[in-house]
Amino acid sequence: MLFAEVARVSYEVAHTSARTRKTALLAEFFRAMEPDDVPVAIAYLAGRLPQGRLGVGWAALKDRAAPAAQASLTVRAVDEALTAVGAVAGAGSQNRRRELLQALLGAATEREQEFLVGLLTGEVRQGALDAAAAEGLAAATQAPPADVRRAVMLAGALEPVARALLARGPDALPEFTLGVGRPLLPMLASSAKSVAEAIAKAGPCAIEEKIDGIRVQVHRDGGSVRIHTRTLDDITDRLPEVVHAALALDADRFILDGEVLALGADGRPRPFQETAGRVGSRVDVSAAAEALPVSVVFFDVLAVGDRDLLDLAYEERHTVLAGLLPEELRVRRAVVTDPADEAQLRAAEDFWRATLARGHEGVVVKSADSAYAAGRRGASWIKVKPVHTLDLVVLAAEWGHGRRTGKLSNLHLGARDGDGFAMLGKTFKGLTDALLDWQTERLLALATGPTDGYVVAVRPELVVEIAYDGLQTSTRYPAGVTLRFARVVRYREDKTAAEADTLETVRAAHGAG
Numbered sequence: 001m002l003f004a005e006v007a008r009v010s011y012e013v014a015h016t017s018a019r020t021r022k023t024a025l026l027a028e029f030f031r032a033m034e035p036d037d038v039p040v041a042i043a044y045l046a047g048r049l050p051q052g053r054l055g056v057g058w059a060a061l062k063d064r065a066a067p068a069a070q071a072s073l074t075v076r077a078v079d080e081a082l083t084a085v086g087a088v089a090g091a092g093s094q095n096r097r098r099e100l101l102q103a104l105l106g107a108a109t110e111r112e113q114e115f116l117v118g119l120l121t122g123e124v125r126q127g128a129l130d131a132a133a134a135e136g137l138a139a140a141t142q143a144p145p146a147d148v149r150r151a152v153m154l155a156g157a158l159e160p161v162a163r164a165l166l167a168r169g170p171d172a173l174p175e176f177t178l179g180v181g182r183p184l185l186p187m188l189a190s191s192a193k194s195v196a197e198a199i200a201k202a203g204p205c206a207i208e209e210k211i212d213g214i215r216v217q218v219h220r221d222g223g224s225v226r227i228h229t230r231t232l233d234d235i236t237d238r239l240p241e242v243v244h245a246a247l248a249l250d251a252d253r254f255i256l257d258g259e260v261l262a263l264g265a266d267g268r269p270r271p272f273q274e275t276a277g278r279v280g281s282r283v284d285v286s287a288a289a290e291a292l293p294v295s296v297v298f299f300d301v302l303a304v305g306d307r308d309l310l311d312l313a314y315e316e317r318h319t320v321l322a323g324l325l326p327e328e329l330r331v332r333r334a335v336v337t338d339p340a341d342e343a344q345l346r347a348a349e350d351f352w353r354a355t356l357a358r359g360h361e362g363v364v365v366k367s368a369d370s371a372y373a374a375g376r377r378g379a380s381w382i383k384v385k386p387v388h389t390l391d392l393v394v395l396a397a398e399w400g401h402g403r404r405t406g407k408l409s410n411l412h413l414g415a416r417d418g419d420g421f422a423m424l425g426k427t428f429k430g431l432t433d434a435l436l437d438w439q440t441e442r443l444l445a446l447a448t449g450p451t452d453g454y455v456v457a458v459r460p461e462l463v464v465e466i467a468y469d470g471l472q473t474s475t476r477y478p479a480g481v482t483l484r485f486a487r488v489v490r491y492r493e494d495k496t497a498a499e500a501d502t503l504e505t506v507r508a509a510h511g512a513g
Contacts, residue, residue: 001037003078003108004071005029006044007115013045014403019132026136030162038163040079045133049119050079051086056120060098062454065106067113078104078116118402137162143170151176153185153374156232178308180221180253183228185374187257187300189364189381195352198365198382199339205365206318207348208299208333210383212272212361212470213261214279216296220246221253238285242296251324253305258298259331268359272484273472299331299364302372313369314380337368352384361385361469387467388509390483390501391492393421394462397443398455400428400436408440408456413466413486415479417503421460422479424506430467430488439491463500465489471506479503 009029013022033041043050081104088096101120105113134152138145143165151161154176164172178184192198199205215230216239225246227236236243242260262270262278269275274292281288301321302309309317321330334351336344352363362385370380392413400409410428414421431439439462444451446458467489474482 001033001041001075002071003073003075004112005032006041006075007112010045010115011111011403013132022132023135023139026133027139030137030140030166033162033166035163035167037075038166039159041075042133042159042162044075044115044119047119047122049082051082054082054086054097054120056085056097056101060094060101061105061117061120064113064117065102067105067110068107069109071109071112073104073107073112114402114405121401133158137165141165141169143173147173149373154178154182156182156184178255178303178310180255180303181219181224181226183217183219183226183232183234184302185232186215186217186230187372187374187381189383190379192365192382192384193387195348195363195365195384196345198384199336199345199348201379201382202365202367203339204337204368205339206314206333206335206368207351208364208366209331209355209358209360210362210364210385211259211261211297211331212269213259213275216242216258216260217302218242218246218256218258218296218298219254220249220251223247223252235279238279238281238288239294239296240285240289241294245296245329249324251304253303254324255302256298256321256325257300257302258296260294260296262292262294271472272470296329297331298325298329299333300372310372310374313371314366315368317372356386385469388470389465389467389489390415390506391463391495391499392424392466393460393497393500394439394443394458394464395421395423395460396455396457397439398426398428404428404436406440407436408443409436411439411464411488412455413464413483414460415503415506416497416500417479422503423477424479424503425474425477425482425486427466427483427486427488429486435488435491460497463492463495463497465492481507 009025012025016022016025040050081100085097085100088100105116108116131149134149135145137143137158138148147170148161148165151173152158155161161173161176164175192201195207216235217228217230219226219228225236225243226234227239227242228234239260246256260275260279262275264270270292275294278288278292278294298321301317301324304320304324309320312320332355334348336348338344355363362383365382365384367380373380392415394411395414396412397408398410400407409431410426412423412426414423442462443456443458446461448457448459465488466483466486468483468487469485471481472484473480476482
């Protein structure tokens with residue numbers, strides 16, 4: 001398959017909001033695909049490089065070669081070229097990477113170049129592999145959509161299902177089954193602004209603590225335990241405490257869904273970054289576990305013995321979970337049997353406030369009759385978190401790529417700090433096309449230097465309201481902290497930079513030193 005086809009479909013999917021049109025585009029794409037191209041082509045559509053990080057900086061991408069007049073690159077040729085870039089190491093590697101990338105860019109058309117740069121910089125994000133991709137694959141192969149979605153869930157990714165379906169048709173789907181030891185995509189939650197709104201959507205439900213830890217899927221088969229992250233990475237060797245907890249249970253064959261977190265001496269969760277650093281540590285795990293032990297709590301069970309529990313109602317699965325695990329290994333929860341009962345609603349709100357008081361990030365409301373729909377954000381699980389907002393000042397912006405080419409996109413955000421500003425991070429999230437157009441015009445008018453580079457510095461005058469999930473420590477910024485999951489809410493033209501939030505206010509709100 002020509003790489004130009006991937007770039008075209010990515011562009012068209014990104015520029016249509018109609019679900020049926022997305023599905024049709026992806027169905028056409030799958031029909032034209034060779035099975036061997038599937039893993040790479042689908043990864044590209046998702047904005048992911050199969051090789052992972054390639055160590056490519058902007059210096060290697062600027063002043064790029066003139067684009068080719070006609071498309072000739074194949075998906076496999078691009079993959080081979082990027083594999084060669086990733087293999088470069090040692091003295092002179094930066095120049096060598098640039099040479100290889102410029103040769104690849106020179107063989108690409110203008111649209112292919114934009115798509116490649118977006119892939120390399122992480123700016124290809126258009127959700128092409130959400131439910132629409134599974135629907136498109138079903139349409140391309142005349143397979144039942146529900147069966148395709150389930151196969152993707154059980155396989156842990158779309159790629160193996162697509163390869164099998166395109167090679168053998170719907171008869172290949174039964175080979176994708178639930179198996180202890182084989183990770184599957186986790187069920188995800190949509191969002192609501194309040195507990196009352198979530199309960200209204202869910203109906204009879206349970207309200208569980210939402211723990212700000214690392215999602216884990218724990219498989220035990222006899223004396224063997226494997227632990228996987230939400231991205232299905234195997235982290236068993238890094239979590240001896242979780243292995244010990246799994247082996248201590250009476251059942252010897254199961255799949256559990258839960259969270260790992262580090263707790264302080266007071267029983268409150270330590271900052272997420274500490275948990276993430278501990279789980280991410282690959283060196284001297286014993287010493288890391290002694291320095292910062294972690295705990296595990298579970299909220300779902302997907303299999304016990306030879307029983308597949310995925311299609312059971314949530315309340316039935318919880319009954320099995322309660323019979324399998326002691327209370328200290330289960331997340332706290334409250335039950336709402338009648339969403340119209342004001343006393344139960346008040347109790348649910350009380351549970352929400354108590355959860356926040358214990359230091360957790362919110363709650364998840366789960367429909368009592370919901371099956372486990374892995375890898376999807378449906379209305380059965382609904383998360384509710386408090387929204388933190390700050391009024392920050394735009395210090396600079398970066399030129400976008402792909403669909404944002406020609407627009408100032410990624411904002412550099414600062415809080416007031418004495419007579420200047422302390423940068424707290426960047427974001428390009430939450431920006432509509434109309435807002436991109438508006439901010440590009442306004443920021444260019446505030447530019448303090450050349451505008452033909454990658455980053456455009458601006459006078460610190462424009463105030464923007466930013467929603468975020470919390471703070472974490474960072475060595476990248478002089479303030480020592482950065483925002484987690486920052487996104488634009490709106491611009492505050494009614495405020496001057498002198499009215500923006502201060503670094504002291506930000507630190508105080510989160511107890512940062």
